[in-house]
Amino acid sequence: MKKSDEGNAFEHVVRNTTFEHVMLIGGLVVAGYALIRSYDFVWEAAIFPRFVATVTIIGCALLLVRNYVPAPFSAFLQESDAFTGMEAVIEDTADQEPGASPEPTRELDRPISGITFMSVALAGVAVVGYLIGLLWAILAFIFLFGRWFDLSLSATILLTLGGGLIVYAFQWLFNIPVIHGVLL
Amino acid sequence: MIDPEIAIHSLEMVFGWPALGWLTLGVLVGIILGVIPGLGPGLGLATVLPFTFLLDGFDAIVLLMAIYLGTVYGGSVTAILINTPGTAQAAATCLDGYPMSRQGKAKDALVISAASSSSGGIIAGLLILAMTPILISILLFFGSPEYFLVALFGISLIAIVSQGAIVKGLVAGAFGLLVSTIGYPIATGQPRYTFDLLLLTDGISFIAVLIGLFAISEMIKLSAESGSISKSDTDIRGPLSPGLRFVANNPITQGKASVIGLLVGAVPGAGASISNFVSYAEEMRSNRGTEEFGEGNPRGVMASEGANNATVFGALIPTLSFGIPGSGSTAILLGGLLMHGINPGPQMFSENLEFTTALFLALMLGCVITLIVGLFFVTRLSIFTKVSTNYLIPLIVALAIIGTLTIRNNFLDVFTVILFGIIGFYMRKYDFSIVALVLGVILGPIAEENLIRSLQLSRGSIDIFFATPLRLLLVLLIVLSLMSPVIKRLWTRRRGASPQS
Numbered sequence: 001m002k003k004s005d006e007g008n009a010f011e012h013v014v015r016n017t018t019f020e021h022v023m024l025i026g027g028l029v030v031a032g033y034a035l036i037r038s039y040d041f042v043w044e045a046a047i048f049p050r051f052v053a054t055v056t057i058i059g060c061a062l063l064l065v066r067n068y069v070p071a072p073f074s075a076f077l078q079e080s081d082a083f084t085g086m087e088a089v090i091e092d093t094a095d096q097e098p099g100a101s102p103e104p105t106r107e108l109d110r111p112i113s114g115i116t117f118m119s120v121a122l123a124g125v126a127v128v129g130y131l132i133g134l135l136w137a138i139l140a141f142i143f144l145f146g147r148w149f150d151l152s153l154s155a156t157i158l159l160t161l162g163g164g165l166i167v168y169a170f171q172w173l174f175n176i177p178v179i180h181g182v183l184l
Numbered sequence: 185m186i187d188p189e190i191a192i193h194s195l196e197m198v199f200g201w202p203a204l205g206w207l208t209l210g211v212l213v214g215i216i217l218g219v220i221p222g223l224g225p226g227l228g229l230a231t232v233l234p235f236t237f238l239l240d241g242f243d244a245i246v247l248l249m250a251i252y253l254g255t256v257y258g259g260s261v262t263a264i265l266i267n268t269p270g271t272a273q274a275a276a277t278c279l280d281g282y283p284m285s286r287q288g289k290a291k292d293a294l295v296i297s298a299a300s301s302s303s304g305g306i307i308a309g310l311l312i313l314a315m316t317p318i319l320i321s322i323l324l325f326f327g328s329p330e331y332f333l334v335a336l337f338g339i340s341l342i343a344i345v346s347q348g349a350i351v352k353g354l355v356a357g358a359f360g361l362l363v364s365t366i367g368y369p370i371a372t373g374q375p376r377y378t379f380d381l382l383l384l385t386d387g388i389s390f391i392a393v394l395i396g397l398f399a400i401s402e403m404i405k406l407s408a409e410s411g412s413i414s415k416s417d418t419d420i421r422g423p424l425s426p427g428l429r430f431v432a433n434n435p436i437t438q439g440k441a442s443v444i445g446l447l448v449g450a451v452p453g454a455g456a457s458i459s460n461f462v463s464y465a466e467e468m469r470s471n472r473g474t475e476e477f478g479e480g481n482p483r484g485v486m487a488s489e490g491a492n493n494a495t496v497f498g499a500l501i502p503t504l505s506f507g508i509p510g511s512g513s514t515a516i517l518l519g520g521l522l523m524h525g526i527n528p529g530p531q532m533f534s535e536n537l538e539f540t541t542a543l544f545l546a547l548m549l550g551c552v553i554t555l556i557v558g559l560f561f562v563t564r565l566s567i568f569t570k571v572s573t574n575y576l577i578p579l580i581v582a583l584a585i586i587g588t589l590t591i592r593n594n595f596l597d598v599f600t601v602i603l604f605g606i607i608g609f610y611m612r613k614y615d616f617s618i619v620a621l622v623l624g625v626i627l628g629p630i631a632e633e634n635l636i637r638s639l640q641l642s643r644g645s646i647d648i649f650f651a652t653p654l655r656l657l658l659v660l661l662i663v664l665s666l667m668s669p670v671i672k673r674l675w676t677r678r679r680g681a682s683p684q685s
Contacts, residue, residue, distance in 0.1 A: 018614070019610045019613070019614070020610070020614040023607065023610060023611070023614070023616075027355065027359055030359075030362070031358075031359070031362060033377075034362055034365070034377060037376075037377060038376075041372075041374055041376060042372055042374060044369070044372050044636050044640075045369045045372045045374050045376060047635070047636070047639070048361075048365060048369075048628075048631070048632040048635055048636070049362065049365040049376065049377075052358050052361040052362045052365070052624075052628075053362055055354070055355075055358040056355060056358040056359050056362055059351055059354055059355030059358060060355055062351060063351060063352065063355065075673070076351075076670060076673070077349065077351050078349050078351075113408070114407045114408045115404055115405075115407065115408050115609070117407075118403070118404045118407045118408075119404065119606050119609070122400065122404070122581070122602045122605060122606065123602060123606070125581075125585065125598075125602065126598050126599050126602045126603075129585075129595075129598060130595055130598070130599075134585070134586070134589065134598065138581075138582050138585065138586070141578065141581070141582075142578040142579075142581075142582065145407075145577065145578045146578070149407070149574060151574060151575075155575065159575060159578055159579065162579060163578055163579060163582040166579065166582050166583060166586065167582060167586050170586045170587075170589075170590060174590050174593075176586075176589055176590055176593055177593075178586070178589070
């Protein structure tokens with residue numbers, strides 16, 4: 001194969017890769033690891049993880065190749081809701097629920113989407129919370145959220161204070177370690 | 185019918201303090217959550233769940249059930265007033281409820297909704313209490329092999345009836361079961377998949393998974409939408425009597441809706457999001473040619489609303505007897521039961537019958553509270569349809585994270601809740617069933633324990649799963665559910681070939 005063909009094939013794969021593929025490959029890796037490690041356990045501890053890991057591996061693999069298998073088998077893999085026959089109705093309402101909102105998607109002039117922002121910010125809460133304390137991580141998250149989604153400054157500050165109050169109240173009531181992390 | 189002595193003790197539990205207070209509070213919170221567009225029972229229950237560990241087991245379950253019940257009713261208010269079902273359980277209510285509002289009959293629609301919802305729940309509760317002896321005799325046939333098979337059947341059934349491709353649902357369920365194997369297994373003292381990390385020795389908390397999948401993922405989804413604020417100013421003044429009279433004059437519609445709600449609710453995975461449509465469709469079928477639906481027919485509102493609260497009762501049957509929830513919300517309820525050391529099983533209808541009866545009576549009382557709130561405070565409830573979710577998202581995220589940490593004081597749970605929140609969002613986006621995943625995580629230890637016990641009894645032979653007619657039936661049901669895509673395809677092709685079709 002020529003280098004340019006290889007480059008095109010790589011580009012094609014990258015262009016067509018979605019988060020679903022990432023999840024399925026992640027599932028495959030995790031289940032593969034679980035299956036291999038299960039051979040180190042005694043019989044009673046091994047049989048159940050071995051069984052479910054095998055099912056997960058087969059399922060993930062089938063879903064990954066579903067567009068490349070013969071049409072009837074592909075249709076089987078994508079078939080939904082066998083009993084009720086109400087797929088369309090349920091799907092419509094499920095899409096609405098619980099947002100159920102016919103309102104348009106929020107459009108903000110930002111370099112990344114709101115969903116990406118939320119995912120990254122939440123991951124940040126976990127990491128920053130672990131390092132310097134959950135209280136500070138949550139305060140920072142709420143403030144950033146308010147600014148990102150164009151809430152007024154006063155509303156953002158009020159929300160941040162409200163969030164801080166919630167976290168602090170829990171610290172006071174249940175004595176959970178939220179003020180300090182592993183670094184501070 | 186249940187023993188009167190048990191009934192009296194159960195009534196004492198329900199009307200005792202603080203259970204009655206938690207019941208009332210739960211219904212009110214639930215109704216408000218249902219009325220706010222964007223929030224639903226799953227989110228409400230998941231957010232409240234960690235805080236219930238402060239309560240006594242009965243009070244905690246009553247609070248959770250009351251929130252669920254209230255949310256199901258609350259969803260109908262927005263369905264009627266702004267054509268936006270607060271929850272999927274009220275989706276069919278929009279079809280005739282909103283046209284009624286546009287015709288100036290919003291108050292009638294709201295009264296019919298409150299009265300039929302509450303009556304539906306009470307009828308379903310009475311039917312369940314009447315059926316208890318039958319349930320007990322059925323449950324006595326279940327031992328370890330049956331419970332393992334029921335757990336597998338529950339996951340496969342939920343994977344099938346949930347939204348999205350069946351194979352995706354099964355993969356989600358299997359992955360959930362796999363997640364549950366982290367930590368110390370019940371059968372041996374050998375840790376699994378802990379990487380020698382202290383944080384992982386107690387395993388992954390199913391509560392953290394559940395809160396991540398239901399609360400955090402929902403907040404990520406909502407953050408992409410405009411703040412759901414109703415701009416409607418529908419006139420909801422008027423007398424209560426026309427709506428109440430309509431419900432009282434249509435007992436057959438009410439009875440049918442209640443029974444449909446109860447039966448559909450008892451099917452694992454089906455839930456109220458289906459029952460309200462099934463009941464509505466049945467009402468349309470039985471009145472074909474005599475009445476028009478979809479243009480403001482009060483019977484349509486009654487059929488939908490009469491079924492959805494009854495479904496809450498129905499969903500509790502498989503949840504309490506087998507640990508197989510009827511819906512996402514009952515999966516969280518199941519989490520609540522396990523969190524408080526209440527193990528579902530036949531004992532819920534034998535040794536713990538008093539507790540179970542009290543739960544159903546509490547739900548029935550919750551229906552009465554729903555009716556009172558619905559009739560007398562509904563005009564004030566409409567204020568909540570104007571709450572913007574923009575202000576709720578960061579606070580719910582904070583509550584969900586801190587609440588999760590509170591349960592075990594293990595920082596792993598913070599990572600879990602956020603990781604599964606992000607995974608849950610993308611699972612919804614790509615049509616994977618999050619209920620199947622949750623169920624896998626919750627049922628994993630139960631399924632494994634029963635599998636190992638069965639195999640120990642049979643000295644490692646899988647013949648034990650085919651040894652009795654009941655086990656064979658369960659195996660057959662699992663196979664049928666797994667083969668359902670093929671069966672559906674063949675059925676569709678056959679119907680297509682038939683000239684009558």
